Amino acid sequence: MLKFTATRIATAILNGFEAAIEDHNRVTLGARERFEQADWQAAADAQKHRADVYRAGIEKAASKLRLVADEALHNQALWADVKREFAQMIEDHDNRNITQTFYNSVYSNWFSFERYDNQYLFVEGEGEKNRDVSARVFNRFRQQNSFLELAINLLDRYxxxxxxRHLENDAQHIAKALESQLQPQLTTSLANIEVQVLKSVFYRNKGAYLVGRILHGDAITPLVLPISNIPSEGVFVDAAIINSDDVSVIFSFTRSHFMVDAPIPQAYVNFLHTIMPEKHRYELYTSLGFIKHGKTEFVRNFVGHSETSDDQLVMAAGTRGMVMSVFTLESYDVVFKIIKDRFRPPKSVTRAQVKAKYRLVSRHDRAGRMADTQEFNNFWFEQQEFDPDCLAELLRECAATVELKDNRVLIKHLYIERRMEPLNLFVNSQPVDAINNAMEDYGNAIREIAGANIFPGDMLLKNFGVTRHGRVIFYDYDEICFLDECNFRDIPPPRNARDEMSSAPWYSVGENDVFPEEFSYFFSGNPHAKKAFEAFHSDLYQRQTWQEIQRRIRDGESSYVYPYRVAQRFYPEIKAR
Structure with missing residues:
Protein backbone atom coordinates (compact mmCIF):
# COMPACT_ATOMS: atom_id res chain seq x y z
CA MET A 1 0.00 0.00 0.00
CA LEU A 2 2.81 2.43 0.91
CA LYS A 3 4.58 1.72 -2.38
CA PHE A 4 1.36 2.41 -4.27
CA THR A 5 0.92 5.69 -2.39
CA ALA A 6 4.57 6.65 -3.03
CA THR A 7 4.11 5.99 -6.75
CA ARG A 8 0.97 8.13 -6.87
CA ILE A 9 2.76 11.00 -5.08
CA ALA A 10 5.83 10.77 -7.31
CA THR A 11 3.63 10.69 -10.41
CA ALA A 12 1.66 13.72 -9.26
CA ILE A 13 4.89 15.67 -8.62
CA LEU A 14 6.28 14.82 -12.05
CA ASN A 15 3.00 15.77 -13.72
CA GLY A 16 3.07 19.03 -11.77
CA PHE A 17 6.57 19.72 -13.02
CA GLU A 18 5.61 19.08 -16.65
CA ALA A 19 2.67 21.48 -16.32
CA ALA A 20 4.82 24.15 -14.64
CA ILE A 21 7.64 23.96 -17.18
CA GLU A 22 5.08 24.08 -20.01
CA ASP A 23 3.67 27.32 -18.57
CA HIS A 24 7.23 28.66 -18.16
CA ASN A 25 8.10 27.74 -21.75
CA ARG A 26 4.88 29.19 -23.14
CA VAL A 27 5.85 32.63 -21.84
CA THR A 28 9.43 32.18 -23.01
CA LEU A 29 8.51 31.09 -26.54
CA GLY A 30 6.54 34.29 -27.07
CA ALA A 31 9.77 36.28 -26.88
CA ARG A 32 10.52 35.93 -30.58
CA GLU A 33 7.17 37.37 -31.65
CA ARG A 34 7.47 40.21 -29.13
CA PHE A 35 10.91 41.05 -30.52
CA GLU A 36 9.79 40.87 -34.15
CA GLN A 37 6.81 43.12 -33.44
CA ALA A 38 8.93 45.46 -31.28
CA ASP A 39 6.31 45.10 -28.55
CA TRP A 40 8.56 46.22 -25.71
CA GLN A 41 5.78 46.69 -23.17
CA ALA A 42 4.67 43.11 -23.71
CA ALA A 43 8.28 42.00 -23.27
CA ALA A 44 8.45 43.78 -19.91
CA ASP A 45 5.12 42.29 -18.81
CA ALA A 46 6.27 38.80 -19.81
CA GLN A 47 9.33 39.10 -17.56
CA LYS A 48 7.10 39.74 -14.56
CA HIS A 49 4.63 37.04 -15.54
CA ARG A 50 7.26 34.33 -16.03
CA ALA A 51 8.64 34.98 -12.55
CA ASP A 52 5.24 33.94 -11.16
CA VAL A 53 4.14 30.98 -13.28
CA TYR A 54 6.75 28.50 -12.07
CA ARG A 55 6.11 29.38 -8.42
CA ALA A 56 2.40 28.94 -9.07
CA GLY A 57 3.14 25.52 -10.57
CA ILE A 58 4.73 24.38 -7.32
CA GLU A 59 1.69 25.55 -5.37
CA LYS A 60 -0.66 23.76 -7.79
CA ALA A 61 1.33 20.52 -7.43
CA ALA A 62 1.18 20.74 -3.64
CA SER A 63 -2.58 21.32 -3.76
CA LYS A 64 -3.00 18.31 -6.05
CA LEU A 65 -1.00 16.15 -3.63
CA ARG A 66 -3.31 17.06 -0.78
CA LEU A 67 -6.16 15.61 -2.80
CA VAL A 68 -4.16 12.51 -3.73
CA ALA A 69 -2.59 11.59 -0.38
CA ASP A 70 -3.68 14.04 2.32
CA GLU A 71 -2.52 12.81 5.76
CA ALA A 72 0.05 10.41 4.31
CA LEU A 73 2.09 13.43 3.21
CA HIS A 74 3.05 14.07 6.85
CA ASN A 75 4.72 10.66 7.10
CA GLN A 76 8.37 11.49 6.43
CA ALA A 77 9.34 7.82 6.11
CA LEU A 78 7.00 7.61 3.10
CA TRP A 79 8.99 10.35 1.36
CA ALA A 80 12.04 8.10 1.18
CA ASP A 81 9.96 5.79 -1.03
CA VAL A 82 8.59 8.77 -2.96
CA LYS A 83 12.11 9.96 -3.73
CA ARG A 84 13.19 6.51 -4.97
CA GLU A 85 10.12 6.27 -7.21
CA PHE A 86 10.63 9.79 -8.53
CA ALA A 87 14.34 9.16 -9.22
CA GLN A 88 13.45 6.15 -11.36
CA MET A 89 10.84 8.12 -13.29
CA ILE A 90 13.27 10.90 -14.24
CA GLU A 91 16.38 8.78 -14.84
CA ASP A 92 16.43 9.64 -18.56
CA HIS A 93 14.65 12.99 -18.33
CA ASP A 94 16.37 15.85 -20.22
CA ASN A 95 15.52 18.20 -17.36
CA ARG A 96 16.44 15.80 -14.60
CA ASN A 97 18.27 18.29 -12.38
CA ILE A 98 15.45 20.84 -12.62
CA THR A 99 12.81 18.20 -11.89
CA GLN A 100 14.79 17.38 -8.73
CA THR A 101 14.60 21.02 -7.65
CA PHE A 102 10.86 21.01 -8.31
CA TYR A 103 10.51 17.87 -6.16
CA ASN A 104 12.49 19.52 -3.33
CA SER A 105 10.28 22.60 -3.50
CA VAL A 106 7.12 20.51 -3.26
CA TYR A 107 8.58 18.51 -0.34
CA SER A 108 9.20 21.77 1.55
CA ASN A 109 5.44 22.23 1.87
CA TRP A 110 5.47 19.54 4.57
CA PHE A 111 9.00 19.44 5.96
CA SER A 112 11.74 22.01 6.55
CA PHE A 113 15.27 21.86 5.19
CA GLU A 114 16.79 21.81 8.66
CA ARG A 115 18.99 18.99 7.45
CA TYR A 116 19.82 18.41 3.80
CA ASP A 117 19.07 14.71 4.04
CA ASN A 118 19.71 12.80 0.83
CA GLN A 119 17.28 10.11 2.00
CA TYR A 120 14.32 12.40 1.35
CA LEU A 121 15.76 15.17 -0.84
CA PHE A 122 17.89 15.49 -3.94
CA VAL A 123 20.93 17.01 -2.24
CA GLU A 124 23.80 16.14 -4.54
CA GLY A 125 24.32 17.86 -7.88
CA GLU A 126 24.88 16.29 -11.26
CA GLY A 127 28.67 16.30 -10.91
CA GLU A 128 31.43 16.97 -13.40
CA LYS A 129 30.56 13.91 -15.53
CA ASN A 130 27.39 15.66 -16.70
CA ARG A 131 29.02 18.95 -17.68
CA ASP A 132 30.10 18.02 -21.18
CA VAL A 133 28.78 20.25 -23.97
CA SER A 134 26.12 18.48 -26.00
CA ALA A 135 26.15 18.85 -29.78
CA ARG A 136 22.35 18.69 -29.67
CA VAL A 137 22.09 22.35 -28.65
CA PHE A 138 24.30 24.19 -31.16
CA ASN A 139 24.79 24.70 -34.89
CA ARG A 140 28.26 24.22 -36.41
CA PHE A 141 29.90 26.52 -38.93
CA ARG A 142 33.18 25.55 -40.62
CA GLN A 143 34.77 27.72 -43.27
CA GLN A 144 37.95 27.42 -45.30
CA ASN A 145 37.88 30.69 -47.22
CA SER A 146 37.17 33.82 -45.17
CA PHE A 147 35.57 35.30 -42.07
CA LEU A 148 33.11 37.07 -44.37
CA GLU A 149 31.84 33.80 -45.83
CA LEU A 150 31.56 32.40 -42.33
CA ALA A 151 29.54 35.42 -41.13
CA ILE A 152 27.13 35.30 -44.08
CA ASN A 153 26.46 31.59 -43.60
CA LEU A 154 25.91 32.10 -39.88
CA LEU A 155 23.37 34.90 -40.31
CA ASP A 156 21.60 32.95 -43.06
CA ARG A 157 20.89 30.20 -40.54
CA TYR A 158 19.05 32.54 -38.18
CA ARG A 165 18.07 45.47 -42.68
CA HIS A 166 21.32 44.93 -44.61
CA LEU A 167 22.72 41.44 -44.10
CA GLU A 168 25.82 42.00 -46.24
CA ASN A 169 26.87 45.06 -44.22
CA ASP A 170 26.35 43.18 -40.97
CA ALA A 171 28.44 40.27 -42.24
CA GLN A 172 31.25 42.63 -43.25
CA HIS A 173 31.24 44.24 -39.80
CA ILE A 174 31.35 40.82 -38.13
CA ALA A 175 34.19 39.66 -40.39
CA LYS A 176 36.20 42.81 -39.68
CA ALA A 177 35.69 42.38 -35.92
CA LEU A 178 36.77 38.75 -36.10
CA GLU A 179 39.84 39.61 -38.10
CA SER A 180 40.95 42.47 -35.84
CA GLN A 181 40.24 40.81 -32.51
CA LEU A 182 40.80 37.15 -33.28
CA GLN A 183 43.55 36.99 -35.86
CA PRO A 184 46.37 37.75 -33.37
CA GLN A 185 45.14 34.92 -31.10
CA LEU A 186 44.85 32.26 -33.79
CA THR A 187 47.04 29.22 -33.21
CA THR A 188 45.73 27.43 -36.27
CA SER A 189 44.78 28.17 -39.84
CA LEU A 190 41.33 29.49 -40.73
CA ALA A 191 40.53 26.09 -42.24
CA ASN A 192 40.65 24.54 -38.76
CA ILE A 193 38.35 27.04 -37.08
CA GLU A 194 34.89 25.93 -36.00
CA VAL A 195 32.17 28.29 -34.82
CA GLN A 196 29.41 26.82 -32.66
CA VAL A 197 26.28 28.90 -32.02
CA LEU A 198 23.45 27.86 -29.70
CA LYS A 199 20.36 27.00 -31.72
CA SER A 200 17.98 29.16 -29.71
CA VAL A 201 18.13 32.94 -29.82
CA PHE A 202 18.39 34.78 -26.48
CA TYR A 203 15.90 37.65 -25.94
CA ARG A 204 15.93 40.40 -23.32
CA ASN A 205 14.41 43.89 -23.27
CA LYS A 206 14.80 45.31 -26.79
CA GLY A 207 17.60 43.00 -27.87
CA ALA A 208 18.12 39.52 -29.30
CA TYR A 209 21.43 37.67 -29.05
CA LEU A 210 23.14 34.88 -30.94
CA VAL A 211 25.43 33.21 -28.43
CA GLY A 212 28.32 31.06 -29.55
CA ARG A 213 31.98 30.22 -29.32
CA ILE A 214 34.96 29.91 -31.66
CA LEU A 215 37.15 26.82 -31.41
CA HIS A 216 40.70 27.23 -32.68
CA GLY A 217 43.29 24.71 -31.61
CA ASP A 218 42.85 24.15 -27.89
CA ALA A 219 41.46 27.66 -27.35
CA ILE A 220 37.85 28.77 -26.96
CA THR A 221 36.83 32.36 -27.72
CA PRO A 222 33.30 33.69 -27.08
CA LEU A 223 31.20 35.08 -29.91
CA VAL A 224 28.01 36.96 -29.04
CA LEU A 225 26.10 38.89 -31.72
CA PRO A 226 23.53 41.36 -30.33
CA ILE A 227 20.65 42.02 -32.73
CA SER A 228 18.34 45.03 -32.76
CA ASN A 229 15.01 45.61 -34.48
CA ILE A 230 14.08 49.01 -35.83
CA PRO A 231 10.38 48.99 -36.82
CA SER A 232 9.87 49.61 -40.55
CA GLU A 233 13.60 49.17 -41.20
CA GLY A 234 14.39 45.61 -40.12
CA VAL A 235 16.76 43.69 -37.87
CA PHE A 236 20.53 44.12 -37.79
CA VAL A 237 23.59 42.94 -35.89
CA ASP A 238 24.68 45.75 -33.60
CA ALA A 239 28.06 44.39 -32.40
CA ALA A 240 30.32 41.36 -32.17
CA ILE A 241 31.42 40.61 -28.61
CA ILE A 242 34.54 38.45 -28.60
CA ASN A 243 35.83 38.77 -25.04
CA SER A 244 34.89 36.71 -21.99
CA ASP A 245 34.70 39.71 -19.64
CA ASP A 246 32.46 41.62 -22.06
CA VAL A 247 30.19 38.59 -22.46
CA SER A 248 30.08 38.26 -18.68
CA VAL A 249 28.78 41.85 -18.46
CA ILE A 250 25.99 40.94 -20.91
CA PHE A 251 25.04 38.05 -18.59
CA SER A 252 25.48 40.23 -15.51
CA PHE A 253 23.61 39.76 -12.23
CA THR A 254 22.45 43.36 -12.69
CA ARG A 255 20.27 42.61 -15.72
CA SER A 256 16.91 41.02 -16.38
CA HIS A 257 16.85 37.30 -17.10
CA PHE A 258 16.94 36.09 -20.70
CA MET A 259 14.02 34.56 -22.54
CA VAL A 260 15.53 31.59 -24.39
CA ASP A 261 14.02 28.31 -25.53
CA ALA A 262 16.45 26.02 -23.69
CA PRO A 263 14.90 22.53 -23.94
CA ILE A 264 17.88 21.12 -22.02
CA PRO A 265 18.84 23.93 -19.60
CA GLN A 266 21.83 22.03 -18.23
CA ALA A 267 23.27 21.68 -21.74
CA TYR A 268 22.91 25.43 -22.29
CA VAL A 269 24.59 26.16 -18.96
CA ASN A 270 27.43 23.77 -19.82
CA PHE A 271 27.98 25.63 -23.09
CA LEU A 272 27.80 29.08 -21.49
CA HIS A 273 30.26 28.08 -18.78
CA THR A 274 32.91 27.39 -21.43
CA ILE A 275 32.79 31.02 -22.59
CA MET A 276 32.32 32.54 -19.10
CA PRO A 277 34.36 30.29 -16.79
CA GLU A 278 34.36 32.95 -14.04
CA LYS A 279 30.58 32.74 -13.73
CA HIS A 280 29.06 30.43 -11.14
CA ARG A 281 26.72 27.88 -12.60
CA TYR A 282 23.93 29.09 -10.32
CA GLU A 283 24.26 32.53 -11.91
CA LEU A 284 23.91 31.04 -15.39
CA TYR A 285 20.79 29.06 -14.49
CA THR A 286 19.28 32.21 -12.98
CA SER A 287 20.16 34.29 -16.06
CA LEU A 288 18.18 31.81 -18.18
CA GLY A 289 15.12 32.28 -15.97
CA PHE A 290 15.44 29.05 -13.95
CA ILE A 291 15.43 30.94 -10.67
CA LYS A 292 14.45 28.08 -8.36
CA HIS A 293 17.16 25.84 -9.72
CA GLY A 294 19.64 28.71 -9.53
CA LYS A 295 18.93 28.79 -5.79
CA THR A 296 19.47 25.03 -5.55
CA GLU A 297 22.80 25.32 -7.35
CA PHE A 298 23.80 28.17 -5.04
CA VAL A 299 23.13 26.12 -1.89
CA ARG A 300 25.13 23.20 -3.26
CA ASN A 301 27.98 25.46 -4.28
CA PHE A 302 28.08 27.36 -1.00
CA VAL A 303 27.84 24.25 1.20
CA GLY A 304 30.61 22.63 -0.81
CA HIS A 305 32.77 25.72 -0.46
CA SER A 306 32.10 26.02 3.29
CA GLU A 307 33.24 22.45 3.87
CA THR A 308 36.66 23.24 2.43
CA SER A 309 37.05 26.82 3.72
CA ASP A 310 38.84 27.85 6.92
CA ASP A 311 37.55 31.43 7.12
CA GLN A 312 34.45 32.45 9.05
CA LEU A 313 31.40 34.53 8.27
CA VAL A 314 31.99 38.14 9.30
CA MET A 315 30.13 41.43 9.05
CA ALA A 316 30.62 42.91 5.58
CA ALA A 317 32.94 45.84 5.05
CA GLY A 318 31.39 49.28 4.83
CA THR A 319 29.07 51.48 6.83
CA ARG A 320 26.54 49.54 8.89
CA GLY A 321 23.08 49.87 7.36
CA MET A 322 20.02 51.12 9.20
CA VAL A 323 17.69 48.55 7.60
CA MET A 324 19.85 45.52 6.80
CA SER A 325 22.53 43.55 8.63
CA VAL A 326 25.02 42.31 6.03
CA PHE A 327 27.60 39.56 6.49
CA THR A 328 29.90 37.63 4.19
CA LEU A 329 32.52 34.93 3.84
CA GLU A 330 35.72 36.55 2.60
CA SER A 331 36.61 33.61 0.35
CA TYR A 332 33.17 33.61 -1.31
CA ASP A 333 31.88 36.43 -3.49
CA VAL A 334 28.40 36.99 -2.05
CA VAL A 335 26.87 38.90 0.84
CA PHE A 336 23.97 37.77 3.03
CA LYS A 337 21.42 40.45 3.97
CA ILE A 338 18.91 40.23 6.82
CA ILE A 339 16.20 42.79 7.61
CA LYS A 340 16.77 44.18 11.08
CA ASP A 341 14.14 44.05 13.82
CA ARG A 342 14.09 47.84 14.24
CA PHE A 343 15.10 50.68 11.92
CA ARG A 344 16.84 53.73 13.33
CA PRO A 345 15.51 57.20 12.40
CA PRO A 346 15.11 58.70 9.88
CA LYS A 347 14.09 55.35 8.33
CA SER A 348 10.32 54.96 8.47
CA VAL A 349 9.69 51.95 6.21
CA THR A 350 8.29 48.67 7.51
CA ARG A 351 9.61 45.14 7.07
CA ALA A 352 6.76 44.39 4.65
CA GLN A 353 7.61 47.47 2.58
CA VAL A 354 11.28 46.50 2.37
CA LYS A 355 10.37 43.00 1.16
CA ALA A 356 7.96 44.47 -1.40
CA LYS A 357 10.67 46.75 -2.77
CA TYR A 358 13.17 43.91 -3.14
CA ARG A 359 10.48 41.93 -4.94
CA LEU A 360 9.78 44.90 -7.20
CA VAL A 361 13.43 45.05 -8.28
CA SER A 362 13.54 41.29 -8.89
CA ARG A 363 10.70 41.68 -11.43
CA HIS A 364 11.68 45.05 -12.91
CA ASP A 365 14.11 46.00 -15.67
CA ARG A 366 17.33 46.42 -13.69
CA ALA A 367 18.94 48.33 -16.55
CA GLY A 368 22.29 46.73 -15.78
CA ARG A 369 22.59 48.93 -12.67
CA MET A 370 20.68 47.14 -9.90
CA ALA A 371 21.92 43.95 -8.28
CA ASP A 372 19.78 40.83 -8.55
CA THR A 373 19.02 39.08 -5.26
CA GLN A 374 18.03 35.55 -4.32
CA GLU A 375 15.51 35.29 -1.51
CA PHE A 376 15.62 32.38 0.93
CA ASN A 377 13.46 31.22 3.81
CA ASN A 378 14.86 29.02 6.61
CA PHE A 379 18.53 28.98 5.63
CA TRP A 380 20.77 26.96 7.98
CA PHE A 381 24.41 27.50 8.92
CA GLU A 382 26.66 25.69 11.38
CA GLN A 383 27.46 27.90 14.37
CA GLN A 384 31.18 27.28 13.92
CA GLU A 385 30.99 28.95 10.51
CA PHE A 386 30.42 32.34 12.20
CA ASP A 387 32.90 34.69 13.75
CA PRO A 388 31.55 35.08 17.33
CA ASP A 389 31.29 38.89 17.06
CA CYS A 390 29.35 38.59 13.80
CA LEU A 391 26.89 36.08 15.25
CA ALA A 392 26.44 38.18 18.39
CA GLU A 393 25.57 41.23 16.27
CA LEU A 394 23.07 39.28 14.18
CA LEU A 395 21.38 37.84 17.28
CA ARG A 396 21.18 41.35 18.73
CA GLU A 397 20.00 43.25 15.63
CA CYS A 398 17.89 40.54 13.98
CA ALA A 399 16.56 38.46 16.88
CA ALA A 400 13.19 37.90 15.19
CA THR A 401 14.91 36.34 12.18
CA VAL A 402 18.09 34.69 13.53
CA GLU A 403 17.84 31.77 15.92
CA LEU A 404 20.54 29.61 17.55
CA LYS A 405 19.47 25.96 17.82
CA ASP A 406 21.74 23.10 18.90
CA ASN A 407 24.96 24.66 17.59
CA ARG A 408 23.25 25.58 14.32
CA VAL A 409 22.03 28.96 13.13
CA LEU A 410 18.62 29.31 11.50
CA ILE A 411 17.99 32.44 9.46
CA LYS A 412 14.29 32.53 8.72
CA HIS A 413 14.53 35.05 5.90
CA LEU A 414 17.50 36.48 4.02
CA TYR A 415 18.69 37.81 0.68
CA ILE A 416 21.84 36.76 -1.12
CA GLU A 417 23.59 39.19 -3.45
CA ARG A 418 26.91 39.39 -5.29
CA ARG A 419 29.54 41.14 -3.20
CA MET A 420 30.94 44.43 -4.46
CA GLU A 421 33.28 47.00 -2.99
CA PRO A 422 31.16 49.78 -1.46
CA LEU A 423 31.59 52.95 -3.52
CA ASN A 424 32.34 55.12 -0.46
CA LEU A 425 35.27 52.83 0.44
CA PHE A 426 36.41 52.68 -3.18
CA VAL A 427 36.70 56.45 -3.62
CA ASN A 428 38.57 56.77 -0.31
CA SER A 429 41.27 54.35 -1.39
CA GLN A 430 41.81 54.95 -5.11
CA PRO A 431 43.96 57.35 -7.15
CA VAL A 432 42.44 60.40 -8.80
CA ASP A 433 41.84 58.81 -12.22
CA ALA A 434 39.97 55.87 -10.71
CA ILE A 435 37.81 58.22 -8.61
CA ASN A 436 36.98 60.31 -11.68
CA ASN A 437 35.94 57.18 -13.62
CA ALA A 438 33.87 55.89 -10.71
CA MET A 439 32.05 59.20 -10.28
CA GLU A 440 31.26 59.39 -13.97
CA ASP A 441 29.89 55.85 -13.85
CA TYR A 442 28.01 56.58 -10.61
CA GLY A 443 26.14 59.37 -12.39
CA ASN A 444 25.54 57.11 -15.39
CA ALA A 445 24.11 54.48 -13.05
CA ILE A 446 21.68 57.01 -11.56
CA ARG A 447 20.57 58.12 -15.04
CA GLU A 448 20.08 54.58 -16.31
CA ILE A 449 18.11 53.53 -13.23
CA ALA A 450 15.97 56.65 -13.66
CA GLY A 451 15.40 55.78 -17.31
CA ALA A 452 13.93 52.46 -16.10
CA ASN A 453 11.47 54.50 -13.99
CA ILE A 454 13.19 53.85 -10.66
CA PHE A 455 14.21 56.64 -8.29
CA PRO A 456 16.89 55.31 -5.88
CA GLY A 457 15.82 57.59 -3.03
CA ASP A 458 18.92 57.41 -0.87
CA MET A 459 21.82 57.97 -3.26
CA LEU A 460 24.59 57.93 -0.65
CA LEU A 461 27.80 56.40 -1.99
CA LYS A 462 27.57 53.58 0.56
CA ASN A 463 24.46 52.29 -1.21
CA PHE A 464 26.37 51.68 -4.44
CA GLY A 465 29.12 49.18 -5.15
CA VAL A 466 31.89 48.65 -7.70
CA THR A 467 32.06 45.31 -9.56
CA ARG A 468 35.19 43.49 -10.68
CA HIS A 469 34.58 45.03 -14.11
CA GLY A 470 34.67 48.54 -12.61
CA ARG A 471 30.94 49.15 -13.04
CA VAL A 472 28.99 51.09 -10.40
CA ILE A 473 25.89 49.24 -9.22
CA PHE A 474 23.03 50.19 -6.89
CA TYR A 475 22.13 47.63 -4.21
CA ASP A 476 20.12 49.24 -1.39
CA TYR A 477 16.40 49.23 -2.20
CA ASP A 478 14.54 50.22 0.96
CA GLU A 479 13.81 53.77 -0.29
CA ILE A 480 13.21 53.20 -4.00
CA CYS A 481 10.03 54.34 -5.70
CA PHE A 482 8.78 54.82 -9.24
CA LEU A 483 10.32 57.94 -10.72
CA ASP A 484 7.08 59.08 -12.34
CA GLU A 485 5.51 59.29 -8.85
CA CYS A 486 8.09 61.80 -7.59
CA ASN A 487 7.45 65.55 -7.40
CA PHE A 488 10.74 67.27 -8.23
CA ARG A 489 10.94 70.81 -6.80
CA ASP A 490 13.33 73.69 -6.33
CA ILE A 491 13.98 74.80 -2.77
CA PRO A 492 12.10 78.08 -2.24
CA PRO A 493 14.36 81.03 -1.32
CA PRO A 494 14.40 81.97 2.39
CA ARG A 495 11.83 84.62 3.29
CA ASN A 496 13.95 86.30 5.93
CA ALA A 497 17.10 86.00 8.04
CA ARG A 498 15.41 83.57 10.42
CA ASP A 499 14.67 81.19 7.52
CA GLU A 500 18.26 81.54 6.36
CA MET A 501 19.62 80.50 9.77
CA SER A 502 17.06 77.76 10.40
CA SER A 503 18.20 74.13 10.56
CA ALA A 504 14.66 73.00 9.66
CA PRO A 505 12.88 73.61 6.33
CA TRP A 506 10.91 76.87 6.14
CA TYR A 507 8.74 75.38 3.41
CA SER A 508 6.27 72.51 3.24
CA VAL A 509 7.56 69.10 2.12
CA GLY A 510 5.15 66.55 0.66
CA GLU A 511 5.60 62.79 0.90
CA ASN A 512 6.80 62.48 -2.72
CA ASP A 513 8.69 65.78 -2.91
CA VAL A 514 12.33 65.57 -4.05
CA PHE A 515 14.78 68.49 -4.09
CA PRO A 516 17.66 67.74 -6.49
CA GLU A 517 19.69 70.67 -5.10
CA GLU A 518 20.21 68.56 -1.98
CA PHE A 519 21.95 65.74 -3.84
CA SER A 520 25.33 67.33 -3.18
CA TYR A 521 24.93 66.24 0.47
CA PHE A 522 25.51 62.66 -0.64
CA PHE A 523 29.21 63.49 -1.00
CA SER A 524 29.65 64.66 2.57
CA GLY A 525 33.25 64.15 3.63
CA ASN A 526 34.65 63.54 0.15
CA PRO A 527 35.16 66.83 -1.71
CA HIS A 528 37.17 65.24 -4.52
CA ALA A 529 34.38 62.76 -5.32
CA LYS A 530 31.91 65.66 -5.29
CA LYS A 531 34.07 67.70 -7.66
CA ALA A 532 34.50 64.73 -10.02
CA PHE A 533 30.76 64.01 -10.04
CA GLU A 534 29.89 67.62 -10.81
CA ALA A 535 32.32 67.68 -13.71
CA PHE A 536 30.17 65.05 -15.44
CA HIS A 537 26.69 65.27 -13.94
CA SER A 538 26.01 68.68 -12.41
CA ASP A 539 22.69 68.76 -14.29
CA LEU A 540 21.39 66.07 -11.91
CA TYR A 541 21.16 68.86 -9.30
CA GLN A 542 18.50 70.52 -11.48
CA ARG A 543 14.77 69.89 -11.24
CA GLN A 544 14.36 70.23 -15.02
CA THR A 545 16.67 67.26 -15.71
CA TRP A 546 14.50 64.93 -13.68
CA GLN A 547 11.26 66.31 -15.05
CA GLU A 548 12.51 65.68 -18.58
CA ILE A 549 13.19 62.03 -17.69
CA GLN A 550 9.65 61.85 -16.28
CA ARG A 551 8.24 63.31 -19.49
CA ARG A 552 9.99 60.64 -21.58
CA ILE A 553 8.67 57.88 -19.32
CA ARG A 554 5.11 59.21 -19.44
CA ASP A 555 5.31 59.53 -23.23
CA GLY A 556 6.27 55.87 -23.46
CA GLU A 557 9.85 56.57 -24.53
CA SER A 558 11.29 53.59 -22.66
CA SER A 559 15.06 53.76 -22.53
CA TYR A 560 17.33 50.91 -23.58
CA VAL A 561 20.69 50.45 -21.90
CA TYR A 562 23.05 48.61 -24.21
CA PRO A 563 24.95 45.93 -22.26
CA TYR A 564 28.19 46.70 -24.10
CA ARG A 565 30.26 49.76 -24.86
CA VAL A 566 29.29 52.33 -27.49
CA ALA A 567 32.71 51.80 -29.09
CA GLN A 568 31.75 48.18 -29.79
CA ARG A 569 28.60 49.09 -31.72
CA PHE A 570 28.58 48.80 -35.51
CA TYR A 571 25.87 51.46 -35.84
CA PRO A 572 26.23 53.82 -32.85
CA GLU A 573 24.03 56.42 -34.55
CA ILE A 574 20.99 54.12 -34.37
CA LYS A 575 19.07 54.07 -31.10
CA ALA A 576 16.70 51.25 -30.16
CA ARG A 577 13.16 52.56 -29.99
Missing amino acids: QFSVAW
Missing part, protein backbone atom coordinates in the same frame (compact mmCIF):
# COMPACT_ATOMS: atom_id res chain seq x y z
CA GLN A 159 16.05 34.14 -39.81
CA PHE A 160 13.27 36.30 -38.35
CA SER A 161 9.86 37.16 -39.78
CA VAL A 162 11.33 40.67 -40.07
CA ALA A 163 13.87 41.00 -42.87
CA TRP A 164 17.52 41.73 -42.26
